[in-house]
Amino acid sequence: MKKVSLGIAGLGTVAQGVLEIIANNRALIAQRTGIEFTVARVASRRPKPEVALAGAQFSTQLSDLYEDPEVDVVLELIGGETVAYAFMQAVVAAGKPLVTANKAVIAAHGNTLLSLRPDAAVRFEAAVAGAIPIIQAIQQGLVANRFEYVVGIINGTCNYILTAMQAQGAAFADALQTAQALGYAEADPTFDIEGIDAAHKLAILLSLAFDRPFNFDDVYVEGISEVTSADIEYADQLGYKIKHLGIARRTDQGLEARVHPTLVPKSQLLASVNDVLNAVLVKSDAAGATLYCGPGAGGAATASAVMADVVALASQESTPRYRPEAAQSELQMVPIESVQSAYYLRIPAQDQPGVFASVAKALSQHGISIEAAIQKEAQGGQALVDIVFLTQMTRELEMTAALAQVQNMPEVGGPLSRIRLETLD
Numbered sequence: 001m002k003k004v005s006l007g008i009a010g011l012g013t014v015a016q017g018v019l020e021i022i023a024n025n026r027a028l029i030a031q032r033t034g035i036e037f038t039v040a041r042v043a044s045r046r047p048k049p050e051v052a053l054a055g056a057q058f059s060t061q062l063s064d065l066y067e068d069p070e071v072d073v074v075l076e077l078i079g080g081e082t083v084a085y086a087f088m089q090a091v092v093a094a095g096k097p098l099v100t101a102n103k104a105v106i107a108a109h110g111n112t113l114l115s116l117r118p119d120a121a122v123r124f125e126a127a128v129a130g131a132i133p134i135i136q137a138i139q140q141g142l143v144a145n146r147f148e149y150v151v152g153i154i155n156g157t158c159n160y161i162l163t164a165m166q167a168q169g170a171a172f173a174d175a176l177q178t179a180q181a182l183g184y185a186e187a188d189p190t191f192d193i194e195g196i197d198a199a200h201k202l203a204i205l206l207s208l209a210f211d212r213p214f215n216f217d218d219v220y221v222e223g224i225s226e227v228t229s230a231d232i233e234y235a236d237q238l239g240y241k242i243k244h245l246g247i248a249r250r251t252d253q254g255l256e257a258r259v260h261p262t263l264v265p266k267s268q269l270l271a272s273v274n275d276v277l278n279a280v281l282v283k284s285d286a287a288g289a290t291l292y293c294g295p296g297a298g299g300a301a302t303a304s305a306v307m308a309d310v311v312a313l314a315s316q317e318s319t320p321r322y323r324p325e326a327a328q329s330e331l332q333m334v335p336i337e338s339v340q341s342a343y344y345l346r347i348p349a350q351d352q353p354g355v356f357a358s359v360a361k362a363l364s365q366h367g368i369s370i371e372a373a374i375q376k377e378a379q380g381g382q383a384l385v386d387i388v389f390l391t392q393m394t395r396e397l398e399m400t401a402a403l404a405q406v407q408n409m410p411e412v413g414g415p416l417s418r419i420r421l422e423t424l425d
């Protein structure tokens with residue numbers, strides 16, 4: 001039986017998940033792969049006597065992991081950008097195979113990291129959508145396909161909050177507080193709720209599916225903090241759910257990459273993916289639409305993806321390796337101003353005759369056609385009532401200009417809501 005020793009950097013949620021999988025499933029993995037995995041070393045900034053290290057030697061020196069000839073594969077499970085990136089560079093430079101769950105480093109520095117050595121062996125399945133083997137699906141299962149789009153719910157915190165707002169009619173701030181109390185959102189939730197985490201993941205999916213170097217700046221980013229419970233309710237009445245989606249899509253104009261709240265028809269499977277679950281819908285020319293769903297986070301779930309990478313590297317599988325130098329798609333990125341989308345609009349306006357018609361006229365002056373509308377009756381003494389529109393496909397540029405005009409109308413008060421709509425046909 002082949003023996004492979006691991007060196008693990010970090011001793012947090014995911015690292016402990018890996019230690020548990022090895023403790024519980026070592027024999028099963030050996031039976032399936034012919035490889036017996038042991039953990040030779042764990043290095044982290046402080047020891048945790050309460051965590052069983054499966055016989056591994058503990059140190060506070062990360063360099064012990066790549067300097068020890070006994071360590072065959074190094075796992076970077078520290079997180080963050082600075083220390084983790086320096087460590088990962090050192091691991092690759094030392095010629096050790098590397099597995100990471102770090103989306104921020106791959107999205108921002110993946111090209112450099114993977115080009116440090118021609119034989120760099122770096123895998124990062126756990127960096128996108130936790131337990132879901134989406135990178136394997138794109139790089140292996142669907143390798144013979146030309147991709148049309150990769151669209152996903154790829155941030156569990158956002159999905160939890162939007163689901164709670166939908167199910168309980170909760171306000172954004174209350175749903176966030178519950179998510180924090182349950183451990184689904186960090187004390188500082190900015191990365192998740194402002195869409196940055198999802199954008200890191202989408203940047204990785206975009207590169208792999210559309211053969212481009214990693215470039216976080218390719219992704220247009222909006223979070224969910226502006227979504228109100230009124231928007232969720234109106235969307236529901238119109239037959240939609242609001243999801244925070246990452247969208248990477250090939251169009252006639254080029255490639256779109258954007259993360260933002262999105263109206264999705266209730267009949268679309270993605271609309272039923274709730275709570276902290278993640279899901280990715282991939283449309284490609286030969287396979288058609290395929291959907292992948294599962295836990296996007298959690299120690300054991302993420303460790304499951306980490307171990308898949310460990311097994312692949314240890315068995316020296318010749319899976320298609322992402323090579324930035326070979327990623328030379330001729331497709332240009334489409335700037336967000338040129339992106340075409342249908343829209344949901346909520347416009348708080350005075351309850352007077354003719355206001356609906358004036359707003360509709362302002363939209364039509366910018367070439368925007370209305371698909372559906374709701375106009376609420378004023379409830380006793382209410383000064384402003386919501387006018388809600390679903391529009392037909394419109395360019396972002398025209399929509400922005402139209403909304404600037406509408407916002408300045410004397411009959412319109414309060415902030416407008418503008419949320420893109422995707423049917424994902």
Ligand SMILES: NC(=O)c1ccc[n+]([C@@H]2O[C@H](COP(=O)([O-])OP(=O)(O)OC[C@H]3O[C@@H](n4cnc5c(N)ncnc54)[C@H](OP(=O)(O)O)[C@@H]3O)[C@@H](O)[C@H]2O)c1
Pocket residue numbers: 009010011012013014015043044045046062076077078079080083101102103126127130296297298299302
């Ligand atoms: N948690 C998830 O569900 C999940 C899902 C997908 C991907 N990921 C990714 O997996 C990675 C690890 O996440 P995690 O949730 O396991 O994080 P975590 O629980 O915060 O664990 C990080 C570990 O690294 C240690 N550490 C941090 N900075 C260090 C430094 N400068 N030097 C040495 N050790 C250091 C921490 O030490 P202390 O113990 O002293 O804090 C901790 O043990 C991240 O890249 C994350 O984005 C996580």
